Amino acid sequence: MIDRKGIKKILDYDREHVWHPYTSMTNPLKVYPVESADKVRIKLLDGTELIDGMSSWWAAIHGYNHPVLNKAVKSQLKKMSHVMFGGLTHEPAVGLSEKLIQITPEPLTRIFFADSGSVAVEVAMKMAFQYWHARGKPDKNRLITVKSGYHGDTFFAMSVCDPVTGMHGMFNNVFPEHFFAKAPLCGFHDRFQESDIHSIRSVIEKNHEKSAAVILEPIVQGAGGMRFYSPQFLNRLRRICNKYNLLLIFDEIATGFGRTGKLFASGHTDIAPDIMCVGKALTGGYMTLAATLTTRDIARTISQGISGVFMHGPTFMGNPLACSTALASINLLLSYDWNKKIKTIEKGLGQGLAPCRDSKHVKDVRVLGAIGVVEMEEPVDVGKIQEKFIKKGIWIRPFGNLVYTMPPYIINEKDLKTLTRAIKETIYETGK
Ligand SMILES: *Cc1c(COP(=O)(O)O)cnc(C)c1O
Numbered sequence: 001m002i003d004r005k006g007i008k009k010i011l012d013y014d015r016e017h018v019w020h021p022y023t024s025m026t027n028p029l030k031v032y033p034v035e036s037a038d039k040v041r042i043k044l045l046d047g048t049e050l051i052d053g054m055s056s057w058w059a060a061i062h063g064y065n066h067p068v069l070n071k072a073v074k075s076q077l078k079k080m081s082h083v084m085f086g087g088l089t090h091e092p093a094v095g096l097s098e099k100l101i102q103i104t105p106e107p108l109t110r111i112f113f114a115d116s117g118s119v120a121v122e123v124a125m126k127m128a129f130q131y132w133h134a135r136g137k138p139d140k141n142r143l144i145t146v147k148s149g150y151h152g153d154t155f156f157a158m159s160v161c162d163p164v165t166g167m168h169g170m171f172n173n174v175f176p177e178h179f180f181a182k183a184p185l186c187g188f189h190d191r192f193q194e195s196d197i198h199s200i201r202s203v204i205e206k207n208h209e210k211s212a213a214v215i216l217e218p219i220v221q222g223a224g225g226m227r228f229y230s231p232q233f234l235n236r237l238r239r240i241c242n243k244y245n246l247l248l249i250f251d252e253i254a255t256g257f258g259r260t261g262k263l264f265a266s267g268h269t270d271i272a273p274d275i276m277c278v279g280k281a282l283t284g285g286y287m288t289l290a291a292t293l294t295t296r297d298i299a300r301t302i303s304q305g306i307s308g309v310f311m312h313g314p315t316f317m318g319n320p321l322a323c324s325t326a327l328a329s330i331n332l333l334l335s336y337d338w339n340k341k342i343k344t345i346e347k348g349l350g351q352g353l354a355p356c357r358d359s360k361h362v363k364d365v366r367v368l369g370a371i372g373v374v375e376m377e378e379p380v381d382v383g384k385i386q387e388k389f390i391k392k393g394i395w396i397r398p399f400g401n402l403v404y405t406m407p408p409y410i411i412n413e414k415d416l417k418t419l420t421r422a423i424k425e426t427i428y429e430t431g432k
Helices: 002-016 069-080 090-103 117-134 194-210 229-242 296-302 319-335 338-358 381-391 413-431
Strands: 033-038 042-043 049-052 108-114 142-146 179-181 213-217 247-251 275-278 290-295 362-368 372-376 400-405
Touching: 049 179, 049 213, 049 413, 069 319, 069 400, 090 108, 090 290, 090 319, 108 117, 108 296, 117 142, 117 213, 117 275, 117 290, 117 296, 142 338, 179 194, 194 213, 194 229, 213 229, 213 372, 229 247, 338 362, 338 372, 338 413
Parallel strands: 142 179, 142 213, 213 247, 247 275
Antiparallel strands: 033 042, 042 049, 108 290, 275 290, 362 372, 372 400
């Protein structure tokens, strides 16, 4: 075991030299050094054990150090960890493609592997542009989306993130201009209000000739606000997209693989997108891998365009280690009654977080599937609140005024209770 001095050395070096997501290099928030992680527990170097409430940003749905996934990595490692995908193919990529095509909405039968969610989003947008280009409409080169979205950190993906939280002000002269409608207001369980669709309909009516596609996160807006909205919004939107010749892109990078109570969030609707991105939980949190799926027609149209090819090809495309792990992760998910498990978590989160509503610092509490959100009236002091969470033995990382949790699906009732109780107590303590 590493001693205090050893831990300090790691942290000092980290603080001076290593960038963390969205952090300052001059005034960084505290980071916690991890020794290992197993099932739903993250173990810090000083021996502290934390119940994981984040699934490492939606990814580790089966928990950590899972024997089935470990085995998939090990057995693939014996064959090859990687070969280039240009001109070569392999069983892991083909097997995973077959599985993904089988479980995603029916029209999606052509697949492109990317190395991260942001790249999968870039690929989706490029597909849409190349599609219209091939159809002789190169002027359809903008996108339509809704506010409060999040689609990744690369520039084009960032340009369709929420204009405020996506820091558009800072990059105004770098971003291409896209068209933003109001975010859907109707909650997931609310009766749908037709007025909810008015904003995006009028944005589409005005800009469809210049636009290639509508891109949005179905049902759950993740890092842009943790909002859950009505499936009817998407049903209506599909019809409007058809009418105005727009492709519909679903970014299911956060929602995919059961998190919302359906295998994919589109499963709450009656419709299918033309292009869909998956990532995050794809490999069960083991490795970075994402994919963009589309229809036969779009793939063929692109291939019949001027370039004759789809213009994208990452170095680590279709990485065999990642593909084998992803296939094992999906099979693992489908091997048990995941739906029932998500329902149990949904109930536990609902009951456990409901009392937060009584705090005057809390604006809203909402739960969908294995996602629980406590929206505070004011932004939280992340450093301070995190210290309290750690003292109570849980790992939660809030942002802005959102304290939220999406635990690994394997979490048991006792740990889930501890998790929600710790969130509730901490929320009551802070702000006083
Ligand atoms: C996380 C996320 C992305 C970006 O994925 P990365 O792997 O971080 O690049 C894109 N879209 C949504 C909806 C996400 O939640």
